[in-house]
Amino acid sequence: MLELNGIKKSFGPVEVLHGVDLTVRGGEVHALLGENGAGKSTLMKIVSGILQPTEGTIRVDGQERQFADYDEAIEAGIGIVFQEFSLIPYLNAVENMFLAREMKTRLGLLDTRAMRNRAQEILRRLDVSLPLDVPIGRLSVAEQQFVEIAKALSLEARILVLDEPTATLTPSEVEHLFKVMRELRKQGVAIVFISHHLEEIFEICDRITVLRDGNYVATCDVADTDTDRLVEMMVGRRIENSFPPKPAIAKSAPVVLDCEEVQLRKDGPLSSFQLRQGEILGFAGLVGSGRTETALAMLGAYPATRCKLRVNGTETRFRDPAEGLMQGIGLLPESRKEQGLITSFSILQNISINNYGKYRKGHWFIDLKAERAATQDAMKQVRVKAQGPDARLDTLSGGNQQKVVIARWLNHQTRVLIFDEPTRGIDVGAKAEIYALMREYTAQGHSIIMISSELPEVIGMSDRVCVFRSGGIVATVEGDHINSEEIMTHATTGRTRNVA
Amino acid sequence: MSHEATAGRGFDLRRMIHSPLALPLIGLIVVSVLMGFASDNFFSVSNIFNVLRQVSIIAILAVGMTFVILTGGIDLSVGAVMALAGTIAAGLMVNMGMPGWVGLLAGIGVGVVLGIFNGFLVAWGRMPAIIVTLATMGMARGLGLIYSGGYPISGIPSWISWFGVGRIGIVPVPVIAMVIIYALAWVLLQRTAFGRHVYAIGGNELAAKLSGVKTQRVKLAVYAISGLTAALAAIILTGRLMSGQPNAGVGFELDAIAAVVLGGTAIAGGRGLILGTLIGAILLGILNNGLNLMGINPYMQDVIKGLIILLAIYIGREWR
Numbered sequence: 001m002l003e004l005n006g007i008k009k010s011f012g013p014v015e016v017l018h019g020v021d022l023t024v025r026g027g028e029v030h031a032l033l034g035e036n037g038a039g040k041s042t043l044m045k046i047v048s049g050i051l052q053p054t055e056g057t058i059r060v061d062g063q064e065r066q067f068a069d070y071d072e073a074i075e076a077g078i079g080i081v082f083q084e085f086s087l088i089p090y091l092n093a094v095e096n097m098f099l100a101r102e103m104k105t106r107l108g109l110l111d112t113r114a115m116r117n118r119a120q121e122i123l124r125r126l127d128v129s130l131p132l133d134v135p136i137g138r139l140s141v142a143e144q145q146f147v148e149i150a151k152a153l154s155l156e157a158r159i160l161v162l163d164e165p166t167a168t169l170t171p172s173e174v175e176h177l178f179k180v181m182r183e184l185r186k187q188g189v190a191i192v193f194i195s196h197h198l199e200e201i202f203e204i205c206d207r208i209t210v211l212r213d214g215n216y217v218a219t220c221d222v223a224d225t226d227t228d229r230l231v232e233m234m235v236g237r238r239i240e241n242s243f244p245p246k247p248a249i250a251k252s253a254p255v256v257l258d259c260e261e262v263q264l265r266k267d268g269p270l271s272s273f274q275l276r277q278g279e280i281l282g283f284a285g286l287v288g289s290g291r292t293e294t295a296l297a298m299l300g301a302y303p304a305t306r307c308k309l310r311v312n313g314t315e316t317r318f319r320d321p322a323e324g325l326m327q328g329i330g331l332l333p334e335s336r337k338e339q340g341l342i343t344s345f346s347i348l349q350n351i352s353i354n355n356y357g358k359y360r361k362g363h364w365f366i367d368l369k370a371e372r373a374a375t376q377d378a379m380k381q382v383r384v385k386a387q388g389p390d391a392r393l394d395t396l397s398g399g400n401q402q403k404v405v406i407a408r409w410l411n412h413q414t415r416v417l418i419f420d421e422p423t424r425g426i427d428v429g430a431k432a433e434i435y436a437l438m439r440e441y442t443a444q445g446h447s448i449i450m451i452s453s454e455l456p457e458v459i460g461m462s463d464r465v466c467v468f469r470s471g472g473i474v475a476t477v478e479g480d481h482i483n484s485e486e487i488m489t490h491a492t493t494g495r496t497r498n499v500a
Numbered sequence: 501m502s503h504e505a506t507a508g509r510g511f512d513l514r515r516m517i518h519s520p521l522a523l524p525l526i527g528l529i530v531v532s533v534l535m536g537f538a539s540d541n542f543f544s545v546s547n548i549f550n551v552l553r554q555v556s557i558i559a560i561l562a563v564g565m566t567f568v569i570l571t572g573g574i575d576l577s578v579g580a581v582m583a584l585a586g587t588i589a590a591g592l593m594v595n596m597g598m599p600g601w602v603g604l605l606a607g608i609g610v611g612v613v614l615g616i617f618n619g620f621l622v623a624w625g626r627m628p629a630i631i632v633t634l635a636t637m638g639m640a641r642g643l644g645l646i647y648s649g650g651y652p653i654s655g656i657p658s659w660i661s662w663f664g665v666g667r668i669g670i671v672p673v674p675v676i677a678m679v680i681i682y683a684l685a686w687v688l689l690q691r692t693a694f695g696r697h698v699y700a701i702g703g704n705e706l707a708a709k710l711s712g713v714k715t716q717r718v719k720l721a722v723y724a725i726s727g728l729t730a731a732l733a734a735i736i737l738t739g740r741l742m743s744g745q746p747n748a749g750v751g752f753e754l755d756a757i758a759a760v761v762l763g764g765t766a767i768a769g770g771r772g773l774i775l776g777t778l779i780g781a782i783l784l785g786i787l788n789n790g791l792n793l794m795g796i797n798p799y800m801q802d803v804i805k806g807l808i809i810l811l812a813i814y815i816g817r818e819w820r
Contacts, residue, residue: 301710325712339710342703344770353700354712356693365691408711 001026001190002047002078002159007056009042014427016042019056020216022192022209024159029181029191031201031222034211035234035455040194041083043211044161047192048080049073060159079152080161087144089137094119096136097151122150125187126180142173146180160184161192166200167288178204196286198227198492212236227493228485235455235484243460244439253277256447257298257329257416258310264293266305269472275416275449278442282462282482283451285491289468291451292334295418299324299331325354330409332402334420334451340405341393348375348389350404355412378407382437399430406437417441420451435461455484467491520764520772523816524779527762531783535790542793549672555785556674557582557749559778560733561756562763563685564615564726566777569760570689571701571722572769573622573629577614578730579752580640583745585610586734587644590653590744593660600657607738608731614640615727619720633723637753644746654743664739674736678778681732685774698722702769758805759784762812 002024009017017039024030032040045051047058049067058065060076067073073080087096094115103111103118119132123146130143139147145165152160162181166174181191181204193205201208202222210217210233217233257275271294275281283291297304300318309316311327318324321331333339341350352358352371359370375389382403386396393401402422409417419438423431438448438461452458458465464478467490475490535542561578568575589607592598598606614636621632666673689695697718700708709715737748763780765772787808791801 320714321710322712322714330712331710333707333710338704339706342700342707342770344703345700349696349699353696353708356696365687366693366696368691 001061002192003059003062004043004047005057005059007043007046007053007058009039009046009051010054015054015214017046017053017214020211020214021219022216023219024190024192026158026190027185027188028206029185029193029204031205031208032192032194032211033201033208033230033234034217035453038211038234039214040211041163042214044080044163044192044194047073047159047161048078074155074157077156077158078161079149079155079157079159081145081148081152081163081165083164083167087136087147090135092134093130093132093136093139093147093150096147097122097154101155118154119150122153125153125183126150127183128176128180140173141168142170142176145169145177149180149184158188159190159192161194163194164196165193166195166197174200196492198230201230202227210234227489231485231488231492235488244436246461246463247278247439247443249276249279249463253279254312255310256312257449258313259294259298260308260310261306262294262297262304262308263306264290264297264302264304264471268305269470270306271466271468271473273466273473273476275447277447278445279463280438280442280448280450280461282458282465283449283468284455284458284462284465284487285468287453289491290471291468292420293471294468294473295331295420295449295451299329299418301331322354325412325414328413328415329418330412330414330416331418332405332409332420332422334424336398336401336405336425341401343393346390346392347379347384347386347396347404348372350393351375351378351389351408351411353408355408358411374411375407378411379404381410382407383433397427397430398424399426399434402426402430402434403437406434410441415446416449417446418449418451421453422450423452423454423457455487458482458487459484521776521779523812524763524776524783527812528779528783528786531786531790535786535793538790539793542790545670547789549670549675551785551789552675552678552782553672554789555781556672556678557733557736558752558755558759558784559678559781560681560729560736561752562759562777562781563681563774564722564729565753565756565760566685566763566765566772566774567689567698567722567725568629569702569757569765569767570698570769570772571719572705573719573722574633574757575618575723575726576630576633576753577618577636577640578726578733578756579749580637580644581611581614581727581730582734582737582752583748583750584614584640584644584647585731586738586748587648587653587744587746589734590656590738591647593657594653594655594744600660603656604660604735607734608728611727611729611731611734612724613727615724615730616720618727619723622723623716623719641746648744648746650746652741652743652745652747656738656742656744658742660735660739661742662739663735664737664741666739674740677732677736681729682774682778689774694718694721699770702766702771704770755784756781758809762809764816 004020004022006019007017008015008019020043034040046053049070049072065076097119098115103114105111116132126146128146130139130146136144136147165177169177184191195201205222207219207221209219212234253276255274256277259273261270261272263270285291293302296302297307298309299321301321337343352375356366359367359374361367372389379389384400384403384407386400422434442448450461459482462482464476465482465487466473467475467487469491477486541547565575565578585607588610589603592606593600593603618633618636621627622629663673668676689698697713700713701715701718705715738744759781760777761767762783763776765776787805791804
């Protein structure tokens with residue numbers, strides 16, 4: 001029904017998909033599997049016309065098609081439900097389903113009755129009942145998802161893409177979704193299902209296509225494979241030699257940060273971990289498993305229900321990242337543009353933003369000369385390639401921007417740094433430099449918490465790894481146990497430790 | 501690297517053109533030349549001081565407004581706060597028989613307290629600045645009218661007129677006050693950590709917060725500064741009118757915002773210079789003065805000023 005051949009996609013000079021094939025038949029649920037950043041979402045954006053492939057063909061029902069935009073893909077019978085819903089929270093289900101395609105009476109007024117009848121008809125087809133008169137923001141996530149699916153079906157979609165639909169659902173909601181998917185499969189709809197949870201794939205899917213780093217790996221029947229084979233296909237046997245050697249860290253190394261318990265949500269799992277002096281502690285797990293939230297909760301930037309923290313043995317509670325900073329704890333956020341950098345500032349201003357105490361003149365004023373000198377030192381230390389301290393941030397590459405954020409914290413006397421996705425969007429050469437900087441930092445007796453979705457990075461850099469799943473730490477591994485199979489298994493099928 | 505750093509400091513035409521001050525300056529020159537042609541009297545020393553004296557009140561209000569807008573906020577209450585501060589200052593002198601300086605200090609206190617009130621609600625109450633300051637605007641105006649019964653309070657000590665119409669040499673006192681306030685604001689914004697934090701919050705509040713900037717305190721401070729400059733403007737106004745006028749300054753907040761925006765400050769915050777605001781305020785003043793000298797109907801003047809603001813923003817849109 002849907003056939004993709006040799007799809008390539010480049011953003012500027014960077015190719016992110018290197019010739020991907022995908023064939024989806026009518027009446028099957030087809031899993032698209034791969035690590036974060038393997039290219040699944042990009043591929044689905046191409047299928048739905050949001051992005052255009054640089055090379056390759058798309059066939060629908062044997063006919064070659066090119067989608068200039070989303071609307072053309074819809075016309076061809078493709079519907080997509082994104083991770084982030086495109087629903088208007090204040091409108092009800094019917095209004096959302098017919099948004100911009102409202103049915104009208106002969107007088108040009110809204111034909112609410114016709115729309116309502118049509119909505120009910122579709123929801124009956126899904127075997128779902130939900131309140132039609134309530135603003136959709138008050139429905140559960142699962143119900144909103146059904147509305148999204150119904151919306152796609154109201155547009156006569158025969159090929160339905162579900163991008164991580166289960167990520168935010170409770171187990172019983174997942175069951176309900178699977179029931180709906182089975183119903184649609186019976187009606188001959190082709191479904192592309194993206195999920196990181198392997199057991200879900202074994203439960204609902206017929207065939208699987210695996211992507212890795214933008215490459216097509218394989219397509220196989222669910223019946224012919226098992227968890228180990230899938231993990232191996234996803235992770236591959238990549239040789240990574242860009243990582244600096246790991247130093248030996250004594251078991252007796254003092255604990256600098258002791259998170260005695262943290263609970264992100266009410267009734268969520270309870271986690272604890274310790275960060276030792278001089279080590280890199282990896283936080284691994286799938287997107288949305290609670291890694292970033294746990295780190296932010298420690299700094300008081302995420303409202304966790306519980307968070308007990310000891311810094312160098314003293315019980316501490318931070319209300320604000322500024323208080324964490326006083327204790328020498330710094331954060332390099334996952335999204336540099338939105339959370340890390342002030343893009344309207346120069347390199348100099350970005351580096352010194354939290355550190356004006358260091359160069360003062362007459363108590364109140366910034367010593368501009370000292371600031372400039374310190375900035376140049378910090379830039380040299382992290383080897384930022386730029387015109388000079390006054391260069392604007394948007395003229396820098398991702399790697400250099402990240403180095404600026406690192407320089408900010410090195411300039412400040414921090415002892416613990418939290419790196420959230422330290423190398424996201426950074427090219428290979430700069431990655432190696434950032435890894436080297438991280439080791440230089442720990443070699444001075446400082447410590448790092450590294451949150452990363454890239455397994456090779458977690459394995460290559462971490463001295464110990466906390467594996468997260470569903471909002472809590474399910475395992476902490478060290479030594480030889482830091483390998484992709486063990487981490488992926490914990491991350492995708494591990495059991496959470498629930499403590500009331 | 502050091503070589504490039506020093507090279508950037510010399511005279512550099514490209515840098516000057518890309519400076520946020522370039523466009524407001526060009527606007528100021530163009531408008532001045534046009535006015536010079538239209539009226540022989542325009543470039544006389546007395547008329548120039550006259551224009552500067554007239555713009556001083558809006559220009560001082562616009563200082564606080566610049567701080568607030570740089571953080572991405574807005575303060576609609578400045579006109580009303582100015583009127584209330586002036587009214588209470590005059591009331592204390594006239595009705596309570598307090599010495600003039602006590603009245604003036606009390607007026608300053610009123611401005612700062614209302615500014616802190618705004619800032620607290622915006623920073624800790626997490627309420628939108630436009631609504632908070634709109635509410636404060638209404639309340640300040642109402643309180644001024646209640647306190648005065650709706651009538652100007654006159655009979656204040658005569659020395660207070662020095663602030664409004666006095667001169668040092670040939671320079672009017674309000675102009676000197678304006679220059680001093682702008683100089684202080686420039687130091688605060690360009691030479692202190694607080695100033696950098698103001699820009700940082702407007703540039704990316706989340707990033708500033710996550711890197712350890714105490715964003716709430718900074719926001720409180722900018723609204724307090726806005727209240728302070730409103731009160732300082734009130735002193736000049738009171739000196740000029742020799743009375744507390746509860747109805748003064750209606751719509752002044754809009755002129756102050758216009759001055760800030762004409763001066764090249766981004767309404768979304770993060771970018772802009774205090775000197776730009778001064779240029780913007782003078783530009784507005786010259787327009788007022790010039791249109792008056794040309795004898796244009798005051799209703800028409802408002803229309804022309806509106807169109808010029810739109811034109812300026814339109815040109816500035818793609819600049820940089």
